Amino acid sequence: MDAEIKARPKLDIIKEEEIKHLLLPGEMGAVLELTVTDPKTGKVTDHRVMKSGSFVQAFLQLLYVKMAICPASAPISVTDTGGVARDVSTKPNRGYLFITVAAAGLVTNGIIVGTGNTAVDISDHCIETLMPHADANYSAMTWGAPGSDATTSQFTLTRNFTAVGARVVNEIALYCQATDTAGTMREFMIIRDVIGGGIAVGGGLTLTVNYRLQAVV
Numbered sequence: 001m002d003a004e005i006k007a008r009p010k011l012d013i014i015k016e017e018e019i020k021h022l023l024l025p026g027e028m029g030a031v032l033e034l035t036v037t038d039p040k041t042g043k044v045t046d047h048r049v050m051k052s053g054s055f056v057q058a059f060l061q062l063l064y065v066k067m068a069i070c071p072a073s074a075p076i077s078v079t080d081t082g083g084v085a086r087d088v089s090t091k092p093n094r095g096y097l098f099i100t101v102a103a104a105g106l107v108t109n110g111i112i113v114g115t116g117n118t119a120v121d122i123s124d125h126c127i128e129t130l131m132p133h134a135d136a137n138y139s140a141m142t143w144g145a146p147g148s149d150a151t152t153s154q155f156t157l158t159r160n161f162t163a164v165g166a167r168v169v170n171e172i173a174l175y176c177q178a179t180d181t182a183g184t185m186r187e188f189m190i191i192r193d194v195i196g197g198g199i200a201v202g203g204g205l206t207l208t209v210n211y212r213l214q215a216v217v
Contacts, residue, residue, distance in 0.1 A: 033210040059190035111159035
């Protein structure tokens with residue numbers, strides 16, 4: 001397992017940006033920022049910041065596994081992105097959880113985009129209609145180190161998508177990996193957002209997606 005993790009590409013830490021306040025005191029959640037840019041000119045053609053609507057069921061299930069140090073004798077059943085129930089525990093395989101490392105082109109982990117527009121349900125386990133790498137040119141995942149101000153602490157997960165021809169992104173998700181009780185890495189969806197009206201990305205333009213996980217006092 002260690003060899004698998006170490007083989008992942010080394011990714012840069014992005015600079016922390018000014019914290020955007022959309023959550024209420026006492027909330028823990030995510031802010032979703034979408035920016036469409038022309039890479040040739042640097043011109044921003046669309047920019048939106050919104051409260052992420054939906055951590056889904058698997059997020060709390062995996063968090064419970066981590067916080068309760070669930071042994072293999074008492075695992076939690078979590079539905080993976082393939083629709084298969086997987087027994088997840090922290091032992092005996094050191095319990096890798098919430099891994100969002102993803103190299104360029106990988107569409108099974110990290111931030112994922114799609115074209116589905118069905119409303120989010122708490123039991124959703126995968127993106128509705130995946131937009132493949134051939135259409136969206138998935139970059140490697142990057143992260144902004146934790147930062148805080150007087151009321152809010154956050155860190156940021158980022159991925160870029162460059163459209164091959166005009167595309168409309170209607171849904172965005174965050175996938176993570178965790179080990180099942182056999183020690184096999186599985187993929188689970190922990191956030192899914194549907195964007196009202198979608199976000200148009202012209203051919204050759206780049207969509208930058210930031211998920212900013214926040215806690216507010």
